[in-house]
Amino acid sequence: MGTVMLVLQIGVLVMAVYAFIHAALQRADAYTAAEKLTKPVWLVILGLAVALTSILSFVFGVLGMAISACAAGVYLVDVRPKLLEIQGKSR
Template sequence: MDLISAGQGFVMLLLGVGALGLEVWALVEAARARKEAYPAAGKRSKGLWVTLTAVAAAVGFVSLQSPLNFLSIIAVAAAAVFLTNVRPALRSVQGPGGRTSNGPYGGW
């Protein structure tokens, strides 16, 4: 029984680390985008999305050992909504690198 319990604990830890990685990725992407890109893409403000993803990452860190509780699932959902809905809209507005192709002297 101890082997099964250890295996379950390991799987839960892997799920927690995966969830935390997703939430941190969403936070980094939310912080990287320009402030003006959010309204241009028809999305809520940068402050809201950075706050939501930061709270999601904090919840993911706190519940690293138990990633299947109610708050952890909500945190993963918030990060997933950002990555699947907001991030593509931001990339369509500002390009894949987060910047335009215009340099300090204009475009190519």
């Protein structure tokens, strides 16, 4: 069971770090043009997701991982495609 949790934690951490880096590299005006939360708000949300998964994992455990996965997932599935579309980078 411990190995499975470690693999899940690493997966969620990688996803949250990727989402944070992607959010940091986008233009601030693209967030408002996409009618999403502002860039600083997303950076705080995703930064907390990274912290919950890495530094605070011993306190929050599975709950922290679930919260982090949800936050990063919402960004990657909902916000990221809109930002890419607005900036003309969509596939």
